[in-house]
Amino acid sequence: MTPFILVTLAAAFVTMLVLVPVVRAFAIRIGLVDNPDAERKLHDRPIALAGGLAVFLATGIAFVVGIAYESGWGEFSKMTELSSRWFVLLGASTAILVVGLIDDKWALRGRQKLLAQCVIAMIVVASGTVMRSISLFGFEIPLGIFALPVSVLWLLLAINALNLLDGADGMATTVGAFVCGGLALLSASSGHSASTVIAATALCGALLGFLVFNRPPASIFLGDAGSMMIGLIVGVLAMWCSLKESAVVVAAPVAILVLPLFDSTAAIIRRWMTGRSMYATDRGHLHHLLNEKFGPNGMLLVVAGLCSFSSAIAILSVRFNQDWLVLVGAVVVLGFLVLTRTFGHSECRLLLGRLYHFAHSFVVRPQDCESSKHLRSVQIQGEGCWEPVWEPLVEFAKRHDFAKVQIDANMAWLHEGYHATWQSVRLPEKSVQSVVRIPLYATRPGEEEAVPIGKVEVIANSSQESLAHLSYFLEHAEELQTQVRYLVANLDKKTAAARLNAASKLSKPESEEPAVGTEEVETAPTS
Template sequence: MVITKGVTALLVSFFVALGGGRVLIPWLLKLKIGQTVRTEGPKRHLKKSGTPTMGGIIFLLSLVVTVVVFQAFDAKTLLLLITTLLFGLLGFLDDYLKVVLRRPLGLRAREKLLGQVIFSLVLTFGAVAFLGRGTDWYIPFSRLLLGEPRYLELGNVFFFAATIFIMVGFANAVNLTDGVDGLCSSVTLIVMSFFAMTSLALKEKGLFIFALALMGGLVGFLVYNRHPAKVFMGDTGSLALGAAVAGFAVLTQTELFLLLVGLIYVVETLSVIIQVIVYQLTGKRVFKMSPLHHHFELSGWSENKIVLVFSLVTLIMVLISGYGL
């Protein structure tokens, strides 16, 4: 019954996103809300200049509609939905400043960081104070290897600090991954399948509906976002997806699994950090360009090949992680 309801939620969300895209994309084109492409990036990206952005609205709308239709109003689901939308709103403001008001850098870094920290604190405090979430992390594979689940107790201060770091870190890591047509949406679609599986195992019906609804919305969005993309998700979508991924981990005590299922996000972020540090120390670059997907682009990989390989890596990590629950 729960699985049937979840699949139905996925289908509803898919069709809402499909219809939403048909309405929103022409409207964005009419308003000339288009992406500005960096001239220092891969040259073949220059032809993407003017492609509508803020497309994250498509799958966020389908998510909200589906959650309401299926009345997934339990406290955990609502807290996750609110946090996801708050991050999406922050991304929307950033996109609006960049593409509508023509302020190239959008929100200032400190403004964006402050918002992310505050919104992360909302989820963390809500989970601990009102939902009975402990201050420990489930240790992956402990049930499989030791016969019983084991947890790593962090204590209040470290738990709050670590959780906020994870929320902010993954929001920005997902944002970095959004640089190739269909990449971020494809990888996150597969990551969400892990959290759907986790929610089902924990009998969290509301979170299960949320995961399937977001998956359906992403499939619908991919119809327009696959190469060659007719729309980009913008920070509106990528920050929201990052918050959803990290928020799911916090609410299901699976934070450590993010290193596995979110491997692509982690590697993309590390490639940027390594590139900057090595260049500052030696004046040389480790990668042709960072994040890593641009390195592969400049090495001759097509966008579709990058999406396929990164998605397969994510799928493998999700399957491995499933045994660790």
């Protein structure tokens, strides 16, 4: 390995070991912490959120050290020869770090963060970091007037892909370290400038050093400041290190980023298909499901293995000029996750179900469009028994000739999600639809006030008879709420019993019998 890479890596790692305790103490002192809640943030104490600041500083210091070593200690001519794009990247990284710190401290709205990300990405693209054409599997595709929006979209995708992954101890840090390491090797093997290799190596070393404090159980988090900043730098470096003549070779960087990109794509599909807001929070991300299946440390090992494999395939594809290797690598990684039902299986079912119904609608005769129904139900997460809630809704809709009934529920604190739809092939025109949406509520353990967990939507034709049926449905909506409350209460008890058993297994010697929860689970009454 080239000496300046080792020097840069070591400088970043050691700097992080020194910086993190200082930054962590400062963050706790000013109240820049992530407080636990009963829904998504399940850590048991406030955790410092300023990890991104430490990563930013360590990366910058290691970058200067690497450039100085590569140019000969004491001769900083290489620093003055750096093109203006590096200073633009420095300014953009600083700006997105500040936006993230503000969000970590005072919680910005989703659209406010997105607006700031768009402005920063457009500044980077306007400075010359543009995908003017794309090279894929030997074909060069000129983007023309779409060059600027595609480049901005890529940066936004990279920023939010890393941001969405930052929901479990060490997850975004591990993925970021392997991605940056892969980009550094890719840039070195492609013969790009030493500065690009040094930048990717510096960020990789900083993240490896941060992992010492961020591994489970974490004592400091990256925060939105760190995850968004890493995503921006990774997105920019991916464009720079994959530039070949006038085209960006997209196969290799996409392969290296396959895990965060897949997680973002799955989140978009999940929220779009279920009718949830794109800013909605849930516990259906890659890190949530890996943590649930393999545990905190197992999650990081699986992620490290998958990232290593995808990065190795990407580098081999560039080394031997065989883009098809990237496709094989991506299929292996995604196939492992989906076919083992580790992640992405529910999203694939939602998408394939929608595509099947769309294709089927072309072969239905016009006179059968209203009578022909589509039914699909997907247990997105968890093992809740939703049939006693869902089946009476479908029977009621059939009996009164409704056009559609849909239920969507998301209980992040229980790792539970369910979505089901029954509808006509052709819905009534919106101008003649009668639509009723009922929010579903449940109470979290230890709280008195119920919180919304989803909704039920019913669509019927606008007629006196349909209005009477909808009115009857509304009058009996409390029975539906009762069914949901029983279901959630049962799930709460199962979760509490599982946690009790897990805790007792950890606290008792191996020779003793593990404690078993004795509380029986209630059975939901049928309506």
